[in-house]
Amino acid sequence: MQKEMADNVDIPEIIVPVLKALADPNRLRIFAALLRGTSCSGWLTEELGLPANLLSHHLRVLREVGLVQDRRDSVDGRWIYYQVDVVVLALIHQWLSTFLDPDRAALQPRLCGPEVAAKGSNNPAANFVWETTTI
Amino acid sequence: MQKEMADNVDIPEIIVPVLKALADPNRLRIFAALLRGTSCSGWLTEELGLPANLLSHHLRVLREVGLVQDRRDSVDGRWIYYQVDVVVLALIHQWLSTFLDPDRAALQPRLCGPEVAAKGSNNPAANFVWETTTI
DNA sequence: ATATTATTTCAACGACCATTGAATCATTGT
DNA sequence: ACAATGATTCAATGGTCGTTGAAATAATAT
Numbered sequence: 001m002q003k004e005m006a007d008n009v010d011i012p013e014i015i016v017p018v019l020k021a022l023a024d025p026n027r028l029r030i031f032a033a034l035l036r037g038t039s040c041s042g043w044l045t046e047e048l049g050l051p052a053n054l055l056s057h058h059l060r061v062l063r064e065v066g067l068v069q070d071r072r073d074s075v076d077g078r079w080i081y082y083q084v085d086v087v088v089l090a091l092i093h094q095w096l097s098t099f100l101d102p103d104r105a106a107l108q109p110r111l112c113g114p115e116v117a118a119k120g121s122n123n124p125a126a127n128f129v130w131e132t133t134t135i
Numbered sequence: 136m137q138k139e140m141a142d143n144v145d146i147p148e149i150i151v152p153v154l155k156a157l158a159d160p161n162r163l164r165i166f167a168a169l170l171r172g173t174s175c176s177g178w179l180t181e182e183l184g185l186p187a188n189l190l191s192h193h194l195r196v197l198r199e200v201g202l203v204q205d206r207r208d209s210v211d212g213r214w215i216y217y218q219v220d221v222v223v224l225a226l227i228h229q230w231l232s233t234f235l236d237p238d239r240a241a242l243q244p245r246l247c248g249p250e251v252a253a254k255g256s257n258n259p260a261a262n263f264v265w266e267t268t269t270i
Numbered sequence: 271a272t273a274t275t276a277t278t279t280c281a282a283c284g285a286c287c288a289t290t291g292a293a294t295c296a297t298t299g300t
Numbered sequence: 301a302c303a304a305t306g307a308t309t310c311a312a313t314g315g316t317c318g319t320t321g322a323a324a325t326a327a328t329a330t
Contacts (some may be wrong), residue, residue, distance in 0.1 A: 009170075011163055019158035024288080028243040034143060035240050035259050038260075041307065043214040043247040054289065054310055069266065074259045076249040078306045080298050081260075085149075086237050087268040100222050100228040105170050112178040124209045124214075130205065133222040161316075177276065189319065191278055213276045213327050 002039055009099055016067065021065045026050060027058045031084070038083040044110060067092075144234055148219040155225055156200045158187075161185060162193045166219070169203060211243065 002091040018070055020027055028046055029060040033039060035114035041059065045052050059082055066088045098104070147244060157163055163213065164183055180187050194217055197203040200224045208214035233239070244251055250260040 007302065009167060011160075011167065011172045016160050016163060017159060019163075020156055021156035023151060023158040025146075025189050025203060026288085028146060028154075032146065032234070035144075035234075036245075037241040037246065038244045040245075040248045043245060050160070051290075052307065053291085054307080057288080060308085065203065066268065071263070071265070072297090073250050074250050074263070075307090076298070079248045079250075081244065081250075084240050085265075085268050086240055086242065087270065089235060089240060090237040091270060095235055096235065097228070097232050099167070100224060101172075102225040102228055104219055105178060105224060106172040107218065107220050107221065109216065110171075110175075110178060112218065113175045113208050113214045115208050115214075115216075128206070128209070130206070130218060130220075131152065133201065135222065135226060161318085175276090186320075187277065188279080188321085194316080195278085207327090211276090215277070238326070 012095065014088075014092070015095065017065045018067060018088075021061050021067060024058070027062060030055065030058055031062060031067065034062075034084045036083055038081050040073075040079050040081050042079070044082070059112070147230065148175060149223075149227070150230065152200045154204060156196050157201060159193070161189070162197060165190070165193055165204065167242075168195075169217055169219045173216050175208075175214050175216050177214070179217070 022031060026048070030044060030050075033044055033047060041052065041055055044050070044059075045055050048055070050058075059068065059070070063070060063082075066085060068082055069085050070080050070082050073081065109125040113125075147228055157166060161183070165179060165185075168179055168182060174182075174248070176187065176190055179185070179194075180190050185189070185193075194203065198205060198217075203218060204220050205215050205217050208216065244260040248260075250258070
């Protein structure tokens with residue numbers, strides 16, 4: 001028996017803002033760094049070679065979409081630590097993993113256009129071979 | 136024995152453009168529609184309620200980043216069909232799945248900041264409990 | 271040839287956004 | 301109080317991007 005799959009996935013509100021937040025080279029690098037462990041912004045500045053104010057800006061974007069949390073140092077309040085919010089991460093991971101699953105992608109032509117209208121034993125749409133991408 | 140995991144993932148060139156392409160509500164809806172099956176733009180216009188020229192614009196963006204392929208109808212060349220490129224999709228899916236894997240996220244504090252410098256039997260950084268996000 | 275259909279291109283507007291330098295805030299040390 | 305440190309905010313700039321309406325292609329039908 002064939003495995004059942006829902007072909008119509010709805011898109012939660014959080015997804016687009018999160019994708020926007022990650023769709024920037026610097027922010028993606030910052031997020032990647034935070035995935036390697038909680039860190040303070042001074043360390044990130046040095047590690048990523050970004051000006052402190054720019055880093056602060058990007059960290060705020062990541063924080064505002066819920067991907068990152070922050071807290072002050074308990075012994076020296078001038079330092080702030082940043083950490084990935086694993087709950088949000090897990091949510092995003094799960095949704096994207098389902099949404100982008102190649103096995104879910106239906107490649108059958110929709111009932112749409114003259115090719116499909118003129119279907120029969122030799123439907124041209126069914127026989128068409130798409131170019132394969134070379135990576 | 137503990138499962139080994141690379142904590143330093145490099146970011147392929149394609150990732151940011153692809154995230155940018157998907158980080159738009161209309162394009163994400165278009166892509167979601169294409170994941171349900173190959174379609175012509177007339178059908179998408181009607182289904183998604185977007186003006187034809189706007190749809191064309193977004194389809195071009197998706198095509199330029201390699202997410203989508205197009206071809207003309209073999210019996211009526213005025214019609215164009217759009218389809219998700221499963222090879223690119225699989226690549227993106229695999230990378231994002233690894234990158235955003237919550238199990239990969241290291242929550243240990245980096246060697247960074249006064250808390251960690253003053254570590255010992257009662258390291259405050261190790262005992263700190265981050266807020267849990269309610270979804 | 272002319273008209274019609276499906277789709278794309280063009281120009282232009284407004285909004286948003288990443289980056290920069292200077293100023294400000296918050297906290298700790300002297 | 302004052303200086304020093306970690307980090308944020310502010311204002312300004314230049315560029316990018318989504319959207320719109322009109323014009324232009326491309327292909328078929330009459």
